[in-house]
Amino acid sequence: MNNRGTAIITGASSGIGAATARRLAAEGFDVVLGARRMDRLSDLASEIGGVALPLDVTSPSSVASFVASVQACRVLVNNAGGARGLEPVASADEDHWRWMWETNVLGTLRMTKALLPSLIESGDGHVVTVTSIAAVEVYDNGAGYTSAKHAQSALHRTLRGEHLGEPIRFTEILPGMVETEFSVTRFEGDATRADGVYAGLTPLTADDVADTIAFAVTRPAHVDIDEIVLKPRAQASATRAHRDAVRD
Ligand code: NAP
Numbered sequence: 001m002n003n004r005g006t007a008i009i010t011g012a013s014s015g016i017g018a019a020t021a022r023r024l025a026a027e028g029f030d031v032v033l034g035a036r037r038m039d040r041l042s043d044l045a046s047e048i049g050g051v052a053l054p055l056d057v058t059s060p061s062s063v064a065s066f067v068a069s070v071q072a073c074r075v076l077v078n079n080a081g082g083a084r085g086l087e088p089v090a091s092a093d094e095d096h097w098r099w100m101w102e103t104n105v106l107g108t109l110r111m112t113k114a115l116l117p118s119l120i121e122s123g124d125g126h127v128v129t130v131t132s133i134a135a136v137e138v139y140d141n142g143a144g145y146t147s148a149k150h151a152q153s154a155l156h157r158t159l160r161g162e163h164l165g166e167p168i169r170f171t172e173i174l175p176g177m178v179e180t181e182f183s184v185t186r187f188e189g190d191a192t193r194a195d196g197v198y199a200g201l202t203p204l205t206a207d208d209v210a211d212t213i214a215f216a217v218t219r220p221a222h223v224d225i226d227e228i229v230l231k232p233r234a235q236a237s238a239t240r241a242h243r244d245a246v247r248d
Helices: 015-026 038-048 060-069 094-121 143-162 182-186 191-197 206-217
Strands: 006-010 030-035 051-054 075-078 125-130 168-175 227-230 235-237
Touching: 006 015, 006 094, 015 030, 015 038, 015 075, 015 206, 030 038, 038 051, 051 060, 060 094, 075 094, 094 125, 094 143, 094 168, 125 143, 125 206, 143 168, 168 206, 182 191, 206 227
Parallel strands: 006 030, 006 075, 030 051, 075 125, 125 168, 168 227
Antiparallel strands: none
């Protein structure tokens, strides 16, 4: 297996991040995993031969210590993020908004800003940012999340122009419904409400998303996959899905 250099994956303790770490390790990357839950992160790192480092993307000092501990970075996967709550703007919870903006938007900004020099120095840097179809659509009660994902996407897409001519690529991944801990986090531990999100359809799996990330980062250096939108077959948009009475 070729050594493809170091890939750093944020939010690698569960869901899409964990699946991406597994998949990129299998593709021949040296993987560095970052998240707050170190028990999970360490178990996964030892399973796939990676390195686990504590990371809280909402904390500038945590990001600085994380980046100081890594020797190199060829691929950065900005995946840490998620949603909190589902309430109309009229009764918006500012703590939920702050959490979503800090994690998805400022987290991506901090990690990317800190690692851009190493990414460019690698001679073939690649920033993958996991946004969402919520980065291009809005839906009732979702403005905290959709506004954060729109902003994260705008930040990511701006980099493409700012670094044109430099050895670095930018890929945005925009998934629809993926069954992970995402909805449990959104509904603050309410598993029944979280299960309802995926009722009557077959959602994407974290591995499906990891597969698209692996595709993007294993193309030749002159190929930039700008964006990949992927949704379950049963989902047409953020607000429209076909649901069977019983999930297959
Ligand atoms: P998940 O299973 O809840 O994973 C979220 C990950 O983010 C966890 O590993 C969590 O780790 C990490 N994280 C949260 N806050 C963090 C922080 N402050 N610092 C570092 N890591 C942090 O959900 P997921 O579905 O895999 O979500 C991954 C990304 O995909 C998110 O950006 C999400 O918005 C996006 N997405 C998800 C869906 C979906 O339907 N699931 C759809 C579109 C986009 P710790 O708690 O251990 O820190």
